[in-house]
Amino acid sequence: xxxxxxIRTHASLDRLESLIEQRLQPGADKRRIDRRIxxxxxxxxxxxxxxxxxxxxxxxxxxxxxxxxxxxxxxRVLVPCIEDHDGILLKTEGDSMLIIFRxxxxxxxxxxxxxxxxxxxxxxxxxxxxxELCLGIGYxxxxxxxxxxxxxxxxxAASKLGEDTAGPWDILVTENVYxxxxxxxHYGFEPIDYSPPGAKAAYRLVVRGKVPPGERxx
Amino acid sequence: xxxxxxIRTHASLDRLESLIEQRLQPGADKRRIDRRIxxxxxxxxxxxxxxxxxxxxxxxxxxxxxxxxxxxxxxRVLVPCIEDHDGILLKTEGDSMLIIFRxxxxxxxxxxxxxxxxxxxxxxxxxxxxxELCLGIGYxxxxxxxxxxxxxxxxxAASKLGEDTAGPWDILVTENVYxxxxxxxHYGFEPIDYSPPGAKAAYRLVVRGKVPPGERxx
Numbered sequence: 263x264x265x266x267x268x269i270r271t272h273a274s275l276d277r278l279e280s281l282i283e284q285r286l287q288p289g290a291d292k293r294r295i296d297r298r299i300x301x302x303x304x305x306x307x308x309x310x311x312x313x314x315x316x317x318x319x320x321x322x323x324x325x326x327x328x329x330x331x332x333x334x335x336x337x338r339v340l341v342p343c344i345e346d347h348d349g350i351l352l353k354t355e356g357d358s359m360l361i362i363f364r365x366x367x368x369x370x371x372x373x374x375x376x377x378x379x380x381x382x383x384x385x386x387x388x389x390x391x392x393x394e395l396c397l398g399i400g401y402x403x404x405x406x407x408x409x410x411x412x413x414x415x416x417x418x419a420a421s422k423l424g425e426d427t428a429g430p431w432d433i434l435v436t437e438n439v440y441x442x443x444x445x446x447x448h449y450g451f452e453p454i455d456y457s458p459p460g461a462k463a464a465y466r467l468v469v470r471g472k473v474p475p476g477e478r479x480x
Numbered sequence: 481x482x483x484x485x486x487i488r489t490h491a492s493l494d495r496l497e498s499l500i501e502q503r504l505q506p507g508a509d510k511r512r513i514d515r516r517i518x519x520x521x522x523x524x525x526x527x528x529x530x531x532x533x534x535x536x537x538x539x540x541x542x543x544x545x546x547x548x549x550x551x552x553x554x555x556r557v558l559v560p561c562i563e564d565h566d567g568i569l570l571k572t573e574g575d576s577m578l579i580i581f582r583x584x585x586x587x588x589x590x591x592x593x594x595x596x597x598x599x600x601x602x603x604x605x606x607x608x609x610x611x612e613l614c615l616g617i618g619y620x621x622x623x624x625x626x627x628x629x630x631x632x633x634x635x636x637a638a639s640k641l642g643e644d645t646a647g648p649w650d651i652l653v654t655e656n657v658y659x660x661x662x663x664x665x666h667y668g669f670e671p672i673d674y675s676p677p678g679a680k681a682a683y684r685l686v687v688r689g690k691v692p693p694g695e696r697x698x
Binding site for chain 1: 497500503504510513514517518539540543544545547548549551552553571572573574578609622623625629631632633635636639677678
């Protein structure tokens, strides 16, 4: 990595640590420090968590190499899809991925496209090789720290929705996401009976008809 | 990173991908391919997942910078502790860490020491700055892929125990861990009413008296 880039990255992380240090002092003006941290690190992103369904069951039956194979296969299908919709894959953990998008409509379109590509992948495959995807999406102000971390209420909400709440083929979105794309004609939304911590409400996105491809730069 | 190291790493990942490719062919001899993958990537490790307790509640009340501060503070206390007990921090996600240890007794000793250091850290701090740690530990054969990924039944079990099942100050361990350290005089074990997928049973580790420091290389 270029030297100048490394210096810059470290400089900003050092700044963050020193601000947090100040914040921990007795009598610190936390509101002012928080505003400075948000000024330095605050960005607005759509945040998506993906997770594969039915995995614990499959590991017991087919072993861990099968598990690894399914993760690799899902990445082979999904990573090009993420790139097509201008998403940035920040990290993977086990069978789960954390992806961010500048535009919330790109995140929704990517989610629908991911499900479509995996359903196509599954066609004609034996039962144990089918891949089922669960998705959670949030949108809002987050702190982006270094190259692969984001923190924020919507990050936590999206993680809870994608990794814990969503069943196979569910695309669950927070209130923030719903408010931004509720008027798009090809999506419907069903409120779900659960509000993740950090979000007011959550909805299941249902596709009505064919979602048109995204227009870049629009 | 040195060029030769990069070549070697990629060579082994390429090998893995080609073996998985073969495994997906109709009529593949999966048992033979799995044995080759285990020969190449199988290692025996203790696997620890850490998680901070009560976080969703705190984020709503104190905001995301407080959340970030707590994560940074927990890492400031825990990372030196991990190093003292010869653990390797593979990755962090939000308030959770994935750590591996060659020796299961080092993992257990590290867990006890982490809780001790955080309790010390918490003393005299205001309620909202206290950090509560949940821990899950597994032990067994895992596939170690690249520099920051491990896959295996005990990885999944430890993740479930540390991130979902454990309450504040719980150290939960799988049957495999229990069998290896059950005879150490300073630990007690209470069976818990839950078996994570991938493990036969799980136990809560309870410290009886003072745990002696580890002996390196013993």
